[in-house]
Structure formats: structure tokens, C-alpha cells
Amino acid sequence: MLYYKTNEEIELVRESSLLVAKTLAEVAKAIRPGITTIELDRIAEEFIRDNQGVPAFLNYHGFPNSLCISVNAQVVHGIPNKDELKDGDICSVDCGVVKNGFYGDSAYTFALGDVDAETLQLLKVTRESLLKGIEKAVAGNRLGDVSSAIQEHAESFGFGVVRELVGHGIGRHLHEKPEVPNYGKRGSGLVLKEGLVIAIEPMINMGTKSVVHEKDGWTIRTADRKPSAHFEHTVAIRKETADILSSFKFIEEVLEKNINTKVTY
Numbered sequence: 001m002l003y004y005k006t007n008e009e010i011e012l013v014r015e016s017s018l019l020v021a022k023t024l025a026e027v028a029k030a031i032r033p034g035i036t037t038i039e040l041d042r043i044a045e046e047f048i049r050d051n052q053g054v055p056a057f058l059n060y061h062g063f064p065n066s067l068c069i070s071v072n073a074q075v076v077h078g079i080p081n082k083d084e085l086k087d088g089d090i091c092s093v094d095c096g097v098v099k100n101g102f103y104g105d106s107a108y109t110f111a112l113g114d115v116d117a118e119t120l121q122l123l124k125v126t127r128e129s130l131l132k133g134i135e136k137a138v139a140g141n142r143l144g145d146v147s148s149a150i151q152e153h154a155e156s157f158g159f160g161v162v163r164e165l166v167g168h169g170i171g172r173h174l175h176e177k178p179e180v181p182n183y184g185k186r187g188s189g190l191v192l193k194e195g196l197v198i199a200i201e202p203m204i205n206m207g208t209k210s211v212v213h214e215k216d217g218w219t220i221r222t223a224d225r226k227p228s229a230h231f232e233h234t235v236a237i238r239k240e241t242a243d244i245l246s247s248f249k250f251i252e253e254v255l256e257k258n259i260n261t262k263v264t265y
């Protein structure tokens, strides 16, 4: 079942997605070598609740926190903990909220301090892959056009595109149909129609595309322990160009002033 949203419903998804964007900007203000990921989680949960939202990931299938925080070789679904972030780490922060009955979902990978050039390029290319996919997310195109645009860009740099985890429809539920893979064939799959709202979220590995589950039952990491990056936007399908409902603007305004992070775009 595909749920096509009215304009009123899309505005509610936008409100939730912008709360996610502003929450990630609060994370951007605080993130630095020496901070623990559980502290970032606390900052995010407080900000979400102060803005009349509810953290979407907290208790989702038993997930224990408000943010998924995945460091270095961790791909996604990392559990915040008391370990301190270090100079040279990359840190993917994934955030979801529900407000007024509608969900928003977005993720950003931060570079802390002295990150090596190859890893900075991985972040840049992953962010670009997301935007290449979004460019194709317009009415009349097919889902495979979005997927292949992401895959082709990432693989042109020799990076691995994770297969096991995919983007998704979003609205009254965090995860709705359709699945939005980050790999696929141009001209294949579902024809996109106005009103469909999807979360597009490339997970791109520096090395092999293969991933494994950590023993905690949640964390996914790269099989070769090389770094992985993750960027995500919630977008509505429209006729001419996709309507990006989340935003990196608030995050990146902060990053430009934060001496502890590297700007990678």
C-alpha cells in the first residue's frame, strides 16, 4: 500500500523534518572530540521534546535512544554510549521525530578534527550521491532512476554501496512503502507520482559494500572495518523538482563556525 499525501499532510511532514534538521544543528553545536555519544543523544532528546516532538527512534522495536550514532566503520543504527569521540573520527547521526502524527527523518555525517583526505572525500561523495538521487525524485521518473543515480556516483569513486539497508516511504509511519534502494537500474521500478514522500539515505562504504551485525543486535558495521558515511533527506515527489522537506542548512551554518569539525561539501 502506497500512501500519497495531500499538501496539508506534506506540510506536517515538513514541520517534523525541519524539527529533525534543527535537532541535528543542536548536535552540530555540541559535537567535538571528547564528547560522548550519549551526551549528544541527551541534547537531541531534550530539544525534540522542548519543541513538542517525540523522538521517533526511542523504543522503536526496542531501540534504547533518540539518535542512532554510528562512528567510523559503523554504518547505521549505532547505540549512543559513554565512549568519547576522538579527533579524526567520523560520526553519522541519524534522527527521527514524530509531531502532529507525522514523521520526519534525516541523517548527517560529521568529520571531527583531523580526518584524512580519503575519508573526507567519502563524506563529500555520499552527500553528493544523496543530492544526485534527489534530482531524479520527480513525478514521471521511476524509483530505479533515483537508485541508479546514487549508485553510479558513489561507485565512480570506487566506493561500496550498502545493499542490506535502504530508504523508505515516510508519513504517518516512520517506515512506509516503497523501499528506496541506493542501487538499481535506470528506468526500472515504481513510477513516482506527486504526493509520495520518501526518505532517501545512501550508506556508502570506503571499501567493500559488505556489512555485518555487531553483537549488540543493532549496530551495522562494514565487514572490512573501513569507514562508512550516511546522509539522509525526507523529500516529497513533485512535478518539476523534488521538494526537500528536511534541511542541512541549519547544520552547515553551525559547522562553518565550529572549529572542531571539518566542512566536507
Ligand code: MG
Pocket: 094, 095, 096, 105, 106, 107, 201, 232
Ligand atoms: Mg534516518
Ligand code: MG
Pocket: 105, 106, 167, 168, 199, 201, 232
Ligand atoms: Mg530513514
